[in-house]
Structure formats: structure tokens, C-alpha cells
Amino acid sequence: MSASEAVVRCEQVGHVYRDDSGTEVTALAGVDLEVRPGEAVALVGPSGAGKSTLLTLLAGLVRPTSGRVVVAGQDLGALSERGLLRVRATSLGVVLQTPGRNLLPYATAQANVAFAQRSQRGTGPGGATEVGTLLESVGLGAVAHRAARHLSGGQQQRLALAVALAGNPPLLLADEPTSQLDRATGEIVLELMLQARDERGTALVVVTHDHEVSRRLDVEHTILDGRLA
Numbered sequence: 001m002s003a004s005e006a007v008v009r010c011e012q013v014g015h016v017y018r019d020d021s022g023t024e025v026t027a028l029a030g031v032d033l034e035v036r037p038g039e040a041v042a043l044v045g046p047s048g049a050g051k052s053t054l055l056t057l058l059a060g061l062v063r064p065t066s067g068r069v070v071v072a073g074q075d076l077g078a079l080s081e082r083g084l085l086r087v088r089a090t091s092l093g094v095v096l097q098t099p100g101r102n103l104l105p106y107a108t109a110q111a112n113v114a115f116a117q118r119s120q121r122g123t124g125p126g127g128a129t130e131v132g133t134l135l136e137s138v139g140l141g142a143v144a145h146r147a148a149r150h151l152s153g154g155q156q157q158r159l160a161l162a163v164a165l166a167g168n169p170p171l172l173l174a175d176e177p178t179s180q181l182d183r184a185t186g187e188i189v190l191e192l193m194l195q196a197r198d199e200r201g202t203a204l205v206v207v208t209h210d211h212e213v214s215r216r217l218d219v220e221h222t223i224l225d226g227r228l229a
């Protein structure tokens with residue numbers, strides 16, 4: 001991937017949810033978005049606007065019902081499940097809104113990060129950060145041997161970030177990464193993401209309601225009623 005090539009590109013992306021009764025909800029329509037290496041993008045907008053839906057499409061967790069999502073040169077909608085897993089393992093770090101969803105609940109904090117490091121082989125520059133260093137950097141050194149399910153919500157959120165960064169991915173996607181944290185801990189998480197951008201050229205896409213977070217990123221995109229404003 002050349003320096004100028006987008007890490008992620010959305011072309012006229014739309015997503016319609018259909019429930020069991022056949023009722024349709026249009027969550028996204030006609031979204032064009034490009035994120036370059038080392039660019040930090042905030043996705044903001046009112047509740048229900050479509051921010052989390054866009055993030056799950058970028059993460060390859062849900063396929064768009066129209067348009068294309070291209071990550072690291074691969075059209076996610078056209079990939080097999082195995083192909084999607086490969087892109088997720090090599091090109092993406094993801095912190096979902098419910099931090100427990102990112103973690104192995106019965107494994108220790110340390111084992112969660114070590115497992116992520118083994119299974120993700122990031123293509124970003126630089127080697128993998130040592131597990132202990134990564135846990136220290138998110139303030140979890142003292143609970144490294146505690147099972148993830150026994151950590152508080154805020155600790156799980158920080159562990160989820162350490163797990164997402166463990167493989168040194170070129171793209172980090174985070175949904176409300178500071179929402180369960182006090183101001184000081186939120187600052188640590190924000191700094192860690194910015195450090196990945198500055199030192200490793202990691203591109204960031206962060207869904208946030210926190211103005212302090214969006215102010216510190218490079219670009220702010222507002223989503224209104226499923227469209228980029």
C-alpha cells in the first residue's frame with residue numbers, strides 16, 4: 001500500500017436493516033468516505049444517525065446492502081468469510097461499544113493481549129509492542145493476571161484498546177472508546193490512539209459524542225440521518 005493510497009474507502013455505501021417482520025430501517029445511504037494512512041477521523045452526529053452502523057461496515061462485521069467498502073485495497077462485500085477474517089486479522093483493530101465483545105472473558109488481561117498479538121499480524125510499520133508494555137500503557141499493569149470478565153467496564157474498554165493495537169494494525173476503528181471512562185482515563189486512551197497515529201501511522205476512525213476527542217482528531221465528519229453532512 002503506498003502512502004497516498006486510502007486505508008479505507010467507502011463508495012456510495014448504504015445499509016438497510018430488515019427485522020423478522022420485514023420492516024426496513026435505512027441506517028445509511030450514499031456514504032462516500034476516504035481515510036488515508038495516519039489520518040485520524042471523528043464520526044459525530046446525533047443518536048441513531050448511523051455512526052455505529054458505518055463502523056461495523058468498515059470493520060467487516062456487517063456487509064453493506066449497497067455500495068462498496070474497500071479496506072487495504074479489498075472490497076469487503078465481495079470477500080468470502082475466510083477472506084474477511086484475513087483482512088480483519090491483518091489490517092484492522094476494532095474497539096466496539098460494548099467492550100466485553102472484544103475480549104475472551106475467561107482469559108487474563110495478559111492472555112487476551114498475547115492471543116491478539118499471535119492471531120493478528122498487522123501490516124503497519126514497526127514491530128509488535130511487548131504485552132506488558134501495552135498493558136502498562138493503558139494503566140492495566142496491576143491487573144494483568146485478572147480474568148477479563150472480572151475487570152470493570154472502564155478497564156475492559158482499555159483492555160479492548162490494548163487488544164486492538166496488539167497486532168499493530170494500519171487501521172484502528174473505535175466506537176465511543178472513552179464513553180465509560182473518567183476524564184483522566186479517557187485522556188490516556190485518547191493519547192494512546194494519537195500515539196499510534198504519530199509513531200506508527202495508524203489511521204483512526206473514532207465514533208464519539210465527546211467533543212474533546214473529536215477536537216483532537218484531524219477531521220470531523222458529521223452523520224445526519226444516515227448521510228455524511
Ligand SMILES: Nc1ncnc2c1ncn2[C@@H]1O[C@H](COP(=O)(O)OP(=O)(O)OP(=O)(O)O)[C@@H](O)[C@H]1O
Binds near residue numbers: 054
Ligand atoms: N440491528 C438493527 N436492526 C434494526 N435497526 C437497527 C439495528 N441497528 C441499528 N438500527 C437502526 O439503524 C439506525 C442507525 O443506528 P446506529 O446504531 O448506527 O446509530 P448511531 O448513530 O450509532 O447511534 P448512537 O449514537 O445512539 O449509538 C437507527 O435508526 C437504529 O435504530
